[in-house]
Amino acid sequence: MACGPSPTPGGYSVTPTEPLVRTSAGQAAVRPPLPVKLVIAGGFGVGKTTAVGSISEIEPLTTEAAITEVAAGVDDLSHTPRKTTTTVAMDFGCITIDPTLKLYLFGTPGQERFGFMWDDIVEGAVGGLVIVDTRRLDDCYAAVDYFEHKQIPFAVAVNAFDGQIAHTLDEVRWALDVSEGVPLLVFDARERGSVRDALLVVLEQALARSGG
Numbered sequence: 001m002a003c004g005p006s007p008t009p010g011g012y013s014v015t016p017t018e019p020l021v022r023t024s025a026g027q028a029a030v031r032p033p034l035p036v037k038l039v040i041a042g043g044f045g046v047g048k049t050t051a052v053g054s055i056s057e058i059e060p061l062t063t064e065a066a067i068t069e070v071a072a073g074v075d076d077l078s079h080t081p082r083k084t085t086t087t088v089a090m091d092f093g094c095i096t097i098d099p100t101l102k103l104y105l106f107g108t109p110g111q112e113r114f115g116f117m118w119d120d121i122v123e124g125a126v127g128g129l130v131i132v133d134t135r136r137l138d139d140c141y142a143a144v145d146y147f148e149h150k151q152i153p154f155a156v157a158v159n160a161f162d163g164q165i166a167h168t169l170d171e172v173r174w175a176l177d178v179s180e181g182v183p184l185l186v187f188d189a190r191e192r193g194s195v196r197d198a199l200l201v202v203l204e205q206a207l208a209r210s211g212g
């Protein structure tokens with residue numbers, strides 16, 4: 001599927017041009033941007049699908065399904081009463097950061113019963129963004145543990161629902177028991193520029209880990 005340039009409502013530029021390089025024969029050739037895989041993780045209803053949808057320059061692929069009566073009994077909807085669909089497998093989107101770099105975003109399903117899929121989704125990812133709803137910190141322990149255990153660079157992004165967070169960042173860091181080396185930030189999953197900034201923090205983290 002084509003994943004072309006996007007408009008720039010967030011005020012930053014995602015440039016449509018691709019870099020020209022010289023081949024050994026001296027001809028100009030277009031070098032495609034480096035593909036980099038990032039994972040968007042976190043519990044049910046924290047804003048993963050929203051974040052991928054906000055930033056993706058293609059219509060995001062998602063496997064949303066209507067929440068059935070059965071799932072409604074299993075998944076806690078008390079903080080997401082307007083949520084009528086849920087991601088049953090994963091989200092996928094992409095964003096060209098600049099002519100040299102294109103991010104491919106894979107969102108995990110939030111429900112723990114889909115945990116068996118994580119190893120496949122995370123395969124080859126350089127880093128992860130764990131999205132947190134401060135009203136339900138418990139829901140993101142699994143994602144934090146997973147990235148720590150697999151030693152995959154990650155950042156934690158608190159989604160400020162309605163502009164509010166229920167705990168300070170220090171409290172969140174303490175509650176999640178993430179080390180000082182793990183970036184912790186507040187963002188808005190509905191804002192393209194905010195999602196982009198959060199992804200760039202993950203990239204920096206991945207680069208730092210690789211010694212770049």
Ligand SMILES: Nc1nc2c(ncn2[C@@H]2O[C@H](COP(=O)(O)OP(=O)(O)O)[C@@H](O)[C@H]2O)c(=O)[nH]1
Nearest residue numbers: 044045046047048049050082083161162189190
């Ligand atoms: N007010 C507010 N609602 C949000 C925000 N992010 C997501 N939502 C809503 O919260 C619900 C859950 O988001 P969703 O992206 O489906 O969560 P997911 O289960 O992590 O994929 C949806 O109804 C979203 O419209 C946000 O930053 N602020």
Ligand SMILES: [Mg+2]
Nearest residue numbers: 048049086087
């Ligand atoms: Mg979802």
